[in-house]
Amino acid sequence: MRAEISFGKSLVGILFVGLAAAGCTTTPKPATTAAKTKTTQVQPAKVTFNYTAKDRDCLKRAMYFESQHSDEDGYLAVGTVVMNRLTSGAYPPSICGVVAQEKQFAPGVMTREVKPQAEPQLATAADAILLKGARHPAVKDAMFFHTEGLKFPYNNMHYVTVAGGNAFYEKRDSNGTLQTPPPLPSYEVAMNYVPGESMLPPQFEALIPSAVPVPLPAPDPMATASTAPMQITAPVTAPEPSAGPEPGMRIAIPTPRPAYDSVMLRGDIPANGG
Numbered sequence: 001m002r003a004e005i006s007f008g009k010s011l012v013g014i015l016f017v018g019l020a021a022a023g024c025t026t027t028p029k030p031a032t033t034a035a036k037t038k039t040t041q042v043q044p045a046k047v048t049f050n051y052t053a054k055d056r057d058c059l060k061r062a063m064y065f066e067s068q069h070s071d072e073d074g075y076l077a078v079g080t081v082v083m084n085r086l087t088s089g090a091y092p093p094s095i096c097g098v099v100a101q102e103k104q105f106a107p108g109v110m111t112r113e114v115k116p117q118a119e120p121q122l123a124t125a126a127d128a129i130l131l132k133g134a135r136h137p138a139v140k141d142a143m144f145f146h147t148e149g150l151k152f153p154y155n156n157m158h159y160v161t162v163a164g165g166n167a168f169y170e171k172r173d174s175n176g177t178l179q180t181p182p183p184l185p186s187y188e189v190a191m192n193y194v195p196g197e198s199m200l201p202p203q204f205e206a207l208i209p210s211a212v213p214v215p216l217p218a219p220d221p222m223a224t225a226s227t228a229p230m231q232i233t234a235p236v237t238a239p240e241p242s243a244g245p246e247p248g249m250r251i252a253i254p255t256p257r258p259a260y261d262s263v264m265l266r267g268d269i270p271a272n273g274g
């Protein structure tokens with residue numbers, strides 16, 4: 001009996017040693033590599049510019065009058081120049097300030113009448129620029145343009161495209177460097193609508209078209225209710241060049257553009273917008 005027990009213990013010991021030996025000879029598993037972390041691309045912070053209903057109107061006016069009343073392609077090209085100037089830091093910090101800046105855009109751009117039939121396309125182009133960050137892809141960094149077909153003897157005019165009857169160009173040195181501060185790309189710009197506020201400098205407020213008040217004649221002290229009924233003068237229109245303005249009428253007269261202009265960041269180009 002003891003022999004059987006002893007034999008059983010010996011057999012258990014042999015099995016244990018065999019299992020231990022088998023465990024020692026097992027090939028160790030390679031260490032698991034750390035999972036690759038997914039890198040997220042950080043979007044650049046956007047620069048926010050405020051705009052108002054008047055700014056939107058100023059943008060539409062620049063696009064309309066400077067693009068020969070053309071089409072959405074011409075509107076978008078001029079609108080891109082306006083936005084390039086706004087975001088470059090070298091021009092006024094509002095859309096109306098850019099458009100109304102003296103000797104930059106066409107005379108009367110702030111006061112002339114926009115035809116109602118052009119409003120749908122103008123509104124579409126303006127909203128694409130302000131709400132969707134649309135830009136004319138061929139205009140690039142251009143902040144200047146003149147009527148298509150004109151030629152000028154300046155070496156710094158780097159033409160990029162023609163649209164809406166205008167030739168658009170950048171001002172560059174002989175080595176290709178921009179002579180003006182570069183504008184921000186559209187993906188770095190955020191436009192924030194500010195209702196009920198005006199970003200327009202005070203000196204330009206009078207240039208925004210508004211309803212002309214109907215003048216009322218002074219009461220006649222000798223008249224009575226039965227003999228002198230009230231008379232209302234109809235709204236007046238702009239007088240002929242040879243005639244003077246009506247008494248009491250305010251007329252905004254745009255400053256004539258000189259044949260050659262030496263304003264900084266423009267160059268001596270006698271053309272619409274630059």
